[in-house]
Amino acid sequence: MEKRSKMEGVKFFNNTDLKKLTSSREGEQKFGEKISLISSEDQLRQSKVKYVLLGIPEDIGVRANYGKKGTSEAWTSFLKSFLNIQVNRYNDPSRIGILGPINCDLEMAQAGNIDEADPNYYQKLGDLVHKIDEKVSLTIDKIVSAEKIPVIIGGGHNNAYGNIKGTSTALNSALNVLNIDAHTDLRKLEHRHSGNGFNYALKENFLNKYAVFGLHKNYTPEYIFREMDNSECIQFIMAEDLFKKPTGIMSGFEKTLDWLGNENLGLEIDCDAMAYFPSSAKSPSGFSVEDVRKMIRTVAKLDNCKYLHLCEAAPSKENEGLVGKALSYFVSDFIA
Numbered sequence: 001m002e003k004r005s006k007m008e009g010v011k012f013f014n015n016t017d018l019k020k021l022t023s024s025r026e027g028e029q030k031f032g033e034k035i036s037l038i039s040s041e042d043q044l045r046q047s048k049v050k051y052v053l054l055g056i057p058e059d060i061g062v063r064a065n066y067g068k069k070g071t072s073e074a075w076t077s078f079l080k081s082f083l084n085i086q087v088n089r090y091n092d093p094s095r096i097g098i099l100g101p102i103n104c105d106l107e108m109a110q111a112g113n114i115d116e117a118d119p120n121y122y123q124k125l126g127d128l129v130h131k132i133d134e135k136v137s138l139t140i141d142k143i144v145s146a147e148k149i150p151v152i153i154g155g156g157h158n159n160a161y162g163n164i165k166g167t168s169t170a171l172n173s174a175l176n177v178l179n180i181d182a183h184t185d186l187r188k189l190e191h192r193h194s195g196n197g198f199n200y201a202l203k204e205n206f207l208n209k210y211a212v213f214g215l216h217k218n219y220t221p222e223y224i225f226r227e228m229d230n231s232e233c234i235q236f237i238m239a240e241d242l243f244k245k246p247t248g249i250m251s252g253f254e255k256t257l258d259w260l261g262n263e264n265l266g267l268e269i270d271c272d273a274m275a276y277f278p279s280s281a282k283s284p285s286g287f288s289v290e291d292v293r294k295m296i297r298t299v300a301k302l303d304n305c306k307y308l309h310l311c312e313a314a315p316s317k318e319n320e321g322l323v324g325k326a327l328s329y330f331v332s333d334f335i336a
């Protein structure tokens with residue numbers, strides 16, 4: 001497979017970026033004061049950290065899928081909280097380094113300039129999603145090739161495609177994915193958007209076994225159910241079945257992990273799988289934050305998990321603190 005040489009497309013973080021977002025307090029140590037900066041590809045290879053933080057501040061994929069904007073703000077909301085969590089006996093910042101965000105500025109500006117009345121509006125957004133796919137897959141390839149585990153804060157779920165492709169090219173094999181999500185994101189292979197990333201990854205053989213955990217019956221078209229029935233590589237577990245018994249969620253989760261097996265695994269979490277979570281497809285039904293924390297802690301113990309992607313969170317000014325805290329619990333659980 002083709003290997004490209006530079007980490008094009010990353011806006012590497014510096015100390016000023018960290019300081020702006022970290023509030024110091026005498027006698028305490030915050031993550032933002034201790035986390036290591038990874039500012040080049042050489043540093044990435046040499047760094048001793050196990051996990052590498054990357055943001056994807058875009059919502060073009062969501063807009064191209066007729067969804068609500070706002071996912072571009074999740075990275076900053078996350079950092080405002082994560083960089084201020086306490087360093088203590090439970091939280092060790094030496095396990096994680098920060099790369100920075102994928103530079104989506106140009107594509108975001110171009111997306112904003114497309115006239116919504118343009119008959120090719122969605123196709124044009126899809127072309128921009130494709131450009132972001134390229135940057136994401138290249139960056140993920142570099143991180144995984146350096147034997148680190150990317151922790152990616154999206155962005156829309158379109159970025160699953162770049163995560164899967166980049167991990168697969170780095171490992172030279174297709175990988176399995178566990179997607180905690182109300183939707184399959186197996187929509188048609190039309191223009192690229194947040195609803196078809198897994199279908200493109202399957203078609204291009206970057207994705208092998210695919211499990212959707214917590215699917216909502218109300219938002220899955222029948223043609224996708226039929227396609228899943230006809231594929232041995234795809235398994236789906238309905239939220240409606242998991243919620244029947246109090247122990248249903250975690251026992252279903254363990255069974256899903258058994259089906260996926262010990263091969264390389266990507267963990268995808270769409271925040272719309274959680275009830276009332278501010279996200280592009282917010283729902284009153286779904287998992288709790290605590291359910292998802294349990295699932296993350298379970299996967300974090302596995303040696304075969306190659307990346308974590310938290311996506312589709314869409315904070316507003318009123319709730320960005322809560323969203324940032326929820327995402328920070330997920331990441332601090334994953335790296336513990």
Ligand SMILES: N=CN[C@@H](CCC(=O)O)C(=O)O
Pocket residue numbers: 065066067068157158183185187194195219270280281312
């Ligand atoms: N990644 C999200 N995919 C959903 C979006 C649903 C929505 O925005 O309402 C889907 O395509 O079904």
